[in-house]
């Protein structure tokens with residue numbers, strides 16, 4: 001488990017580049033071109049203590065402890081979406097995917113405020129909090145993750161999500177869906193509605209279908225999983241469909257867009273959905289993953305585009321629309337990098353280096369990123385796609401040399417990849433929140 | 438460092454500055470000298486698409502832009518960098534069909550999509566949008582997915598409730614691979630072109646709409662359209678390149 005972190009060496013390289021810039025700091029402490037308003041090293045406010053925000057907070061402090069870093073996060077405990085599908089399948093407890101902010105506060109000296117950021121004034125460089133406090137910043141990082149487009153599917157709003165959970169933000173929603181799954185009678189269908197791109201974690205729905213099927217196979221042998229999809233292709237499709245046949249036979253059924261898979265109406269109270277061409281499906285448990293957009297605060301800051309996501313300069317992740325506002329993680333448009341925790345963590349380091357350099361009056365270094373999508377088809381069956389990304393012609397592109405698990409691999413190979421996934425989880429949780437296992 | 442910054446400043450506007458859409462050859466040919474208006478035609482497309490094989494597009498014309506006595510005759514979509522620029526076109530043959538369509542198109546790479554609308558009296562409108570196509574690294578195609586050789590499973594969705602006199606929204610889809618003739622199999626052979634060519638709609642036995650599909654139309658051609666509520670019988674007729682037809686009839690009952 002300890003030596004299964006191949007892609008971290010890449011992130012570490014970014015980190016070293018960033019450190020290179022940061023180590024020059026003492027020479028330029030009085031630099032006037034940085035636009036700092038008061039404290040000499042600068043004030044950074046970060047909204048969101050998830051994969052992107054917590055990483056950015058820690059690495060800014062690591063690169064230059066003199067910078068004043070305030071992290072604004074609503075929740076005292078963060079539950080990761082990664083591995084929440086194992087919680088659904090009864091393989092982990094919710095506590096196992098919970099993380100806190102003690103290390104950031106005590107080891108790195110990050111000020112952590114548990115409040116909601118309600119508004120951003122990019123001209124005045126201020127953030128208004130739900131507590132009434134106004135924070136001033138020299139550089140702002142937004143890593144708010146996603147929010148849902150309620151009612152984009154007729155009948156699916158916040159109230160409906162209490163009956164037909166999305167569980168696409170982990171925590172109470174995960175528990176709700178788990179309880180429903182446990183209470184479902186043997187023979188009931190687990191129906192999942194999947195949105196069109198872009199959305200958080202492209203392989204996530206298919207991993208969920210797999211792990212729910214693994215639970216059903218053991219506890220409700222007459223039950224099935226029905227995936228209603230608004231797409232005709234999905235992430236790692238070839239590997240998933242092969243694994244499904246191998247592990248679950250006919251238990252998982254996938255209905256594509258062109259086969260009338262797109263859900264257009266939800267009746268959460270009756271556990272029913274209707275698709276684009278009028279087919280109705282009755283669910284034992286209904287899991288609706290709704291269409292998404294950048295976390296609301298990005299909209300308030302005025303940095304989103306017409307599609308609801310945030311265009312950023314690819315080398316620094318600074319907003320194209322507002323100076324000194326950096327947006328990372330799911331909220332940003334980083335495609336072809338997927339909206340993953342791994343990406344958000346890597347972007348957190350890049351943005352930390354870019355901000356430290358910019359506060360010191362330096363140009364940012366050109367970063368590279370890596371991302372590995374791990375997915376579990378069962379607790380002992382893992383598959384991956386790894387990619388490296390770089391900047392070309394001022395655009396973020398996938399570099400050659402990405403790799404994907406082979407089709408037709410042995411059970412031992414799949415088992416090893418499942419172990420790597422667990423190693424990855426522990427490593428990234430430690431890197432982001434300082435959680436030790 | 439300053440030089441690289443300058444280079445950046447110089448290259449960014451150039452790459453952002455798109456060519457004048459009306460000058461694009463197939464568009465210029467369609468306009469045949471007419472100068473298109475830039476307001477009135479709305480083109481709805483995402484600015485980034487993670488899968489160029491089926492990009493959702495919406496196109497709407499504001500009929501208030503028409504002179505009295507004039508009517509909209511056709512709407513055409515083009516892609517500037519596809520191997521073949523034609524995406525789809527709609528010929529409006531009756532007052533009963535509104536200029537309000539959705540469909541799914543193919544974009545082979547990042548490029549500009551151009552929409553042109555022409556009226557009977559020779560007026561024209563244009564609208565364009567840049568779309569960035571980024572194939573997500575996580576896509577691994579399912580090699581075992583079957584491909585059809587002919588049209589199958591025509592689908593037509595009518596609204597659940599129809600109110601007298603109000604516009605009626607219809608969705609149509611037919612399964613078909615829409616082979617462009619440019620695709621190669623794993624062993625390097627070209628797959629012959631095989632397209633659904635048209636979808637014709639007749640309302641109460643009168644021709645109402647003629648949709649021309651092209652190699653830039655996504656597989657399983659999908660069309661959402663809006664007709665006036667007075668219509669009673671709708672006949673949909675798809676025709677493929679071999680001349681095979683599929684016909685479906687629906688009654689709009691109030």
Ligand SMILES: Cc1cc2nc3c(=O)[nH]c(=O)nc-3n(C[C@H](O)[C@H](O)[C@H](O)COP(=O)(O)OP(=O)(O)OC[C@H]3O[C@@H](n4cnc5c(N)ncnc54)[C@H](O)[C@@H]3O)c2cc1C
Nearest residue numbers: 048050051052074081082117145201329330340341342344
């Ligand atoms: C089922 C599932 C499985 C997944 N599995 C994987 C996986 O295996 N590997 C992987 O890499 N990724 C995985 N992901 C994706 C991953 O969860 C996201 O990509 C990642 O969380 C994005 O990080 P982020 O920083 O953008 O947002 P988040 O991690 O969601 O963090 C956002 C934080 O901001 C806070 N916040 C938002 N708005 C405000 C505000 N206004 N004020 C204060 N706080 C605010 C929220 O409370 C939240 O804590 C999975 C996702 C799902 C749903």
